[in-house]
Structure formats: C-alpha cells, structure tokens
Amino acid sequence: MEYKLYIEEYFSQKQVYAVFYGEIDEKSRNEIIVVGLKFMREENIPNLLCDIREASVLYSLIGSHTIIEQIHHYGFKHTDHAAIVYTHNENQHIHADNVAFNKGLNIKYFKNDIEEARKWLLQFEK
Helix, strand or coil, X not given: CEEEEEEEEECCEEEEEEEEEEEECHHHHHHHHHHHHHHHHHHCCCEEEEEEEXXXXXXXXXXXXXXXXXXXXXXXXXXXXXXXXXXXXXHHHHHHXXXXXXXXXXXXXXXXXXXXXXXXXXXXXX
8 A cells, every 4th residue: 555645635525545556455554543533633734635435445345334333542633634535445444424514523435526525625714
C-alpha cells in the first residue's frame, strides 16, 4: 500500500487530501488512520478527504464495522470530519457508512464521487 498526503483548498476550506494505492489490510488501514490524524492535528485541519478509489480493502466487513466502532481510540474526535471516496468493496463501505451514521460520527462514504465528498466537507466550516 502506498499513500500521499496533501493539503488542498476547496473554496475557502482547507482539507487534508489522502490518496491510497494498492491493497489495504488491517495493519495498513490502522497506519493510515494514525498518520492521517497526526497530519490533521499538525496542520490544524479537521477535514479529511480520503481517496481509496485505486485501492482494494483486504479485511472483512466485520473489520470495517469494528474500526468505525473503535475510531475514537485512534484519536478521531467528534469535531473531525472524514469523507471516504471508494470504487471497490461497495458492501463494506455502505455498511461502514451506516455504522458511522448510527454512532453520530462525521464520517461519510462516497462511491466514485470526489466532488460530492468535497462538497459534503464544506458544511463543516472551521
């Protein structure tokens, strides 16, 4: 798994833009979360746009469920916002989106629609 982190400005809002390539297993997923949140804190930007369209998830649906349930253990706060744009593993991402909604977390999944994800993050002006 490879990744790149950028800061982008979308209209007047700064967003951390993270792009991932390759296969994502549980270990690399956890690394992504730690590195992404650390970068968000260092830059004082609560908005993350996570582009995994070029990546495949290798962990189970239960793994997707559990990480949303435990995301606060990694330092994800209720003031953080994450938009995840995906292509593959649709059932897992739909499930994770529902878990995040039920937990009241500002995490939302978008199938192939990066512009819609960026627009969704705009509602969370700093």
